[in-house]
Amino acid sequence: MYNQMNYYKIPREEWRDLYQKYQVSLSTEELGRIRSVNDRISLADVQDIYQPLVHLLGIHLESRRKLMKKQAEFLGIAPHKVPFILGIAGSVAVGKSTTARLLQTLLSTVYPEKNVQLITTDGFLFPNKELKRRQIMQKKGFPESYDMARLLTFTNDVKNGLPAKAPVYSHKVYDILPNKFEIVDNPDILIVEGINVLQLPSNQQLYVSDFFDFSIYVDAKEDLIRDWYLERFETLLDTAFLDPTNYYYPYAIGDRLRAVSMARQVWKTINSPNLREYILPTRNRADLILHKTQNHLVNELFLRKY
Numbered sequence: 001m002y003n004q005m006n007y008y009k010i011p012r013e014e015w016r017d018l019y020q021k022y023q024v025s026l027s028t029e030e031l032g033r034i035r036s037v038n039d040r041i042s043l044a045d046v047q048d049i050y051q052p053l054v055h056l057l058g059i060h061l062e063s064r065r066k067l068m069k070k071q072a073e074f075l076g077i078a079p080h081k082v083p084f085i086l087g088i089a090g091s092v093a094v095g096k097s098t099t100a101r102l103l104q105t106l107l108s109t110v111y112p113e114k115n116v117q118l119i120t121t122d123g124f125l126f127p128n129k130e131l132k133r134r135q136i137m138q139k140k141g142f143p144e145s146y147d148m149a150r151l152l153t154f155t156n157d158v159k160n161g162l163p164a165k166a167p168v169y170s171h172k173v174y175d176i177l178p179n180k181f182e183i184v185d186n187p188d189i190l191i192v193e194g195i196n197v198l199q200l201p202s203n204q205q206l207y208v209s210d211f212f213d214f215s216i217y218v219d220a221k222e223d224l225i226r227d228w229y230l231e232r233f234e235t236l237l238d239t240a241f242l243d244p245t246n247y248y249y250p251y252a253i254g255d256r257l258r259a260v261s262m263a264r265q266v267w268k269t270i271n272s273p274n275l276r277e278y279i280l281p282t283r284n285r286a287d288l289i290l291h292k293t294q295n296h297l298v299n300e301l302f303l304r305k306y
């Protein structure tokens, strides 16, 4: 373990051994659930990286619960449930949603009595129509393309125990789906995943992360992330092939090399500048940085000291 500013830098081999004695072996059924999140997830990573992480999250959950109880006693009010919110940040295509779904599965396995819900901030993008009206269609994912006020209200409602509705974005349609919502109601744990969760909205006084009890930044070298983006793009083409309503259909039936070169261009002109200018600068706000290398394997972790 090394000291690095306000983080402990922990190599994989050390992290793996930290909580060894608490590790539980997963049943075939549990492994099946993990496989259904993404069948390429390394089971060595599940055991060596994500299981200790769930243990650490358990420590935070418990201390948060105790603090809330003591604070209620101090105020002389009845203790009430305050959902624990876990934020997951990082670049487009770095693997936030895969990490989020994996943690949802593991947390639900370790704490079967807890209701663990998950949303992505993609749903808080303005619809394409509004992006066009504002002439920022080429800035999808940049801070100005999100309705951050709505995301803040949503997070505030969840913390206050109110049912909250999150709009839904579809990669397949490349737009917000009209009249479709995810309802978050009475969770014990809510995972909020998105490129912007550690950003400060320009015209607001609050960070979304003010509502977080723990935050994770998923990190990797940009060249690798770009490759993962391009690989995912090709997978999207493979599924879009038979569906003319799919946004990617024209690319799927056209020349493959041209389609991939178009995706490279999107990376270069949209997702890469967004990463460098707006996402990467939020990394140092995270409580934990998960650093990935080839094949999404985690090689080191940075845990905030205080």
Ligand SMILES: Nc1ncnc2c1ncn2[C@@H]1O[C@H](COP(=O)(O)OP(=O)(O)OP(=O)(O)O)[C@@H](O)[C@H]1O
Binding pocket: 038, 040, 041, 042, 090, 091, 092, 093, 094, 095, 096, 097, 098, 099, 195, 228, 229, 231, 232, 295, 296
């Ligand atoms: N742990 C992992 N093991 C193997 N493959 C992974 C892992 N995490 C992510 N991937 C793959 O990397 C690609 C990007 O992952 P994912 O869609 O989860 O990223 P994301 O950060 O949520 O992207 P976006 O911001 O665009 O929604 C996908 O093709 C996914 O299958």
Ligand SMILES: CC(C)(CO)[C@@H](O)C(=O)NCCC(=O)O
Binding pocket: 092, 122, 140, 141, 142, 195, 266, 270, 271
């Ligand atoms: C929806 C976002 C912004 C974030 O997940 C991203 O996946 C995206 O669509 N970016 C716009 C450029 C592109 O098509 O990749």
